[in-house]
Amino acid sequence: MAGETQTPSPSQAQVNSVPLRRYGGVLSRPYREGRGFSLSEIKALNLTEREARLLGIYVDTRRKTTHEENIKALREYLINLKKALESGAPLPEPKLPKILLAKRDVSRVFKGKTSAGRRGRGLQSVKYRYTHHYKWKKKQRERLLKKRHEASRHKGGD
Incomplete structure (x- = not known):
């Protein structure tokens, strides 16, 4: 030695x-x-x-x-x-390209990107699919007519 x-x-x-x-x-x-x-x-x-x-x-x-x-x-x-x-040393480790792993989207189900998520939030059936469009239009119309709480409580209204 x-x-x-x-x-x-x-x-x-x-x-x-x-x-x-x-x-x-x-x-x-x-x-x-x-x-x-x-x-x-x-x-x-x-x-x-x-x-x-x-x-x-x-x-x-x-x-x-x-x-x-x-x-x-x-x-x-x-x-x-x-x-x-x-002199007998071993070969160095090969430096292959690093593989980057992307994180999976955790909120896919909540966003409705899967069929189970759409079904769970009630977006799967035709009956409720476009309900949010109707609600947005209704809220906008109420804002213009000053019927919503935003107008009566001095939040954004005159």
Whole structure:
């Protein structure tokens, strides 16, 4: 145990925190962590998107820009990865695109978007389907004639 040495692992910090320009050409400001390298930066190193992802490199397919700093960081990462793999280190985890799960609409039934919800609120049968239109027209007519409580209690009436 005392004579064994640790195998060097590729520096994941260079790959995970992609330096992107935050303030575009204004004074030197700190870099922020990006979503990944652009396709043009990956193609500059003769890699495809799939190969890059399998090598543990994040890929942002929406980006169109190419920065020399990113190409240089990628090249250094690949050199370090090659050295680590030759010394017996395992392959890094593939960085496949993240799957975003959308929340289901909790109030679908109440809004009447399902047949059970429409039936529960009485909107399914033809008899009551357009009742709310009638009520809205009636309320509007009463407002104009100043018959509703809004007019008698000085809420919106003269």
